[in-house]
Amino acid sequence: MKLPAELGSLTDLKRRESKAFERSTYWSDQLDDAYEYFLPNRNLFEDxxxxxxxxxxxxxSTALEAIQQGASKLQENIAPIWSRWATLEPSNQVKLLLKNGQYNVSEEDIRSNLEEQSDIIxxxxxxxxxxxxxYEHALDLLIxxxxxxxxEDLDNNMPIIFTAIPQKGIAFEEGPYGNVETHWRRFKVKVRDLSRKWKGFxxxxxxxxxxxxxPEAEVDVSEGVVxxxxxxxYYGCLWVGKEDRISWMEDFGPSSPWVTGRYSKVAGEIRGRGPALQALPDVKSLNKAxxxxxxKAAIxxxxxxxxTDDGVTNPYNISISPGVVIPVGSNNSSNPSIRRLDTGANLQLPQFVINDMQMAIKRSLFNDLRDPSGAVRSATEVAIExxxxxxxIGSAFGRLQTEVLIPIIKRVASILTRRGLLQPLQLDGRDIEIKFTSPLARAQDSEDILNVQQAxxxxxxxxxxDQAKIGFKLEDFGTWVAEKAGMPAxxxxxxxxxxxxxxxxxxVAQQGMDTGEPPMQGQTQV
Structure with missing residues (x-):
């Protein structure tokens, strides 16, 4: 197979892949520790x-429960199950052109069409x-x-398949602006699955x-999407083991099948650092405590x-259990052959330290906001929470929108458009914007609504x-609030x-003035 000229040669690709995995090894010890204490069953960094x-x-088990609840809360607030956590809207430029009469359609028609496309996606x-x-992706994000x-699958009823990829055996390359552009992966595959996993292999x-x-034999595979x-x-390529040939290639177009998000990021590093890494010292200390x-409890x-070494008592033949007779030289209370060692029994201080560290870990992973077993809370309390x-999560939410949620929508829209299940969308052009309607995004919009309400x-x-009517466009408040609340068009x-x-x-008001009768209740008077 011949590679595109912009990709270079296979030697160039192998050199890039090797360099990416060399950088990835710097994180092995850090990630091994994090997964060992937070997600031991997902820890693939130790053989x-x-x-x-x-x-x-x-x-x-505090750390294990905290990260699972944190992942559930993250999913609940940015991409809830069985809900539409984003919608497509005309951009501000399109709205301006519509206002100036440069389109033959109304904004309502455009919004209605985009609502239908959002429903399909x-x-x-x-x-x-x-x-x-x-959910598994959210667990890794918190690390x-x-x-x-x-x-993409061949089945039209279920053409999209999501897979959360473990962080072991995967490496990245960043673009000039800090976004992950290229993915490399090394793993083993059964030879009988090669042609099924990569069409055209x-x-x-x-x-x-x-x-x-x-057919059941496994081979090492190196895959890259560059x-x-x-x-x-985005261009995909694959080679098997140490072969000097490309066995599979595919042009994915403008959307990558890989989506990588970082919870937060330090300048100069490709991988992210999440709240679990910040809580890791407390988790280690708590585990040891x-x-x-x-x-101490066992003692x-x-x-x-x-x-006493008196020639009678043999400590190697003693079994301390109910009903056992132990031969001793003396039972004198002042000088017995066997005496229990006083080790103290004050566990209050260690328990205080343990409780303090447990609360710190829960707070780091957002487990301190609500107690499900507590009293029922009012709508106001839930809104405050x-x-x-x-x-x-606000700062991380902005990054997750850019690195995770928008690429997911772009990739899904690309697959559905190619299959003829969706109208072509220009997600990167001026025509369409993505507005997030998840609970976390709504919380931010609620702040805007609250500020306007207070004003x-x-x-x-x-x-x-009278001054309120003069100062504000009260007639547009309903539409603005509806947009902020994510109401259907x-x-x-x-x-x-x-x-x-x-x-x-x-x-109606004019008719009332002409007849001398006031407008009926419920009718609008201007």
Missing amino acids: SRAGQKKMDKIFD FDYINRSNFATQF GTGTLRID KPSQEIAEKIKSH YLPKAKT KEFSLQ DLAGMYTA SRELAKR VQFVLQNAGP ELVRSPMEKQQIIQAGAQ
């Missing part, structure tokens, strides 16, 4: 066989395995870096013979004993309703419909 015990070093997302895989792969003679003779800046496209506490329960969460109330109380009146209602109200 182990399938089904091996990975919890033997864990003495406290999220219908396929919600019917796929997105919810389960995004620092999470990677999703979005593949062309095996070498050696691999073809192995497929026939040993961004070509001149062509503005809990281990010592359990050892207090079972006891430690001293035995959402705003508090928005403040704590209007202040003017009403201090200057009166069909429930919001268009400017023409609002004008018709105003005119009808004016006519």
Whole structure:
């Protein structure tokens, strides 16, 4: 297979891949520690066989529960299950052109069409395995870096397949502006699955013979999806083992099948650092403190004993258990042959330290906001909690929108458009914008609504309703609030419909003045 000229030669690709994995090894110890204490069952950084015990070093489960609840809360607030957490809207430039009459369609028609396209996109997302895989992706994000792969299947009913990719065996290359552009992956695949996993795979003679003779045999595979800046496209390539040939290539167009997000990032580093890494020192200390506490409890329960070397008592033949007779030289209370060693029994100080560290870990992973077993909270308390969460996750939410959520929508839209299931969308052009409607995004919009509400109330109380009508476009408040709240376009009146209602109200008022009768209750008076 011949590679595009912009990609270079296979030697160039192997050199880039090797350099990317060399940088990735710098993180191995850090990630090994993080996964060992937070997600031991997902820790692939230490060599182990399938089904091996990975919890033997864990003495406290606070970190395990905290990161799972944190991932659930992250998913609940940025990409809730079976909901439409984003919508497509005309851009501000399109709205301006519409206002100036440069289009033959109305804004309502455009919004209605985009609503339909949004429904199609999220219908396929919600019917796929997105919810389960995004949860695993969120677990990795809280460590620092999470990677999703979005593949296309032949089944029209379920054409999209999401896969949360473990961080072991994957490396990245950044673009000039700090975004992850190129992905490399090394892993093992059964030879019988090569042609199924990569459509158009062309095996070498050696691999073809192995497929026939040993289909269950595993081979090392190196896969890359490289961004070509001149062509503005993502190009996939693959080679098997140490072969000097490309066995598979594919042009993915402007959307990459790989989506990698970083919770937060330090300048000069490609991988991200999440709240779990910040809480890791507390987790290590807590685990050791809990281990010592359990050892102390075992000593207090079972006891430690001293035995006099009197030639009668043999400590190697003694078994301390109910109903056992122990031969001793003396039972004198002042000088017994066997005496229990006083080790003290004050566990209050260690328990205080343990409780303090447990709360710090829960706070780092957003587990301190609500107690599910507590009293039922009012809507106001829930709204305050959402705003508090928005403040704590706000900075990371902006990065996750850019690096995770928007690429997911772009990739899904690209697949559906290619399959003829969706109208072509220009997500990078001036025509369409993505507005997020997840609970966390709504919390930010709620702040805007609250600020406007306070401003209007202040003017009403201090200057009166006349000044409020003069100072604010009260007739546009309903539309603005509807946009902030994410209401469907069909429930919001268009400017023409609002004008018709105003005119009808004016006519009723005029008729009332002509007849000398006031307008009926419920009719608009202007």
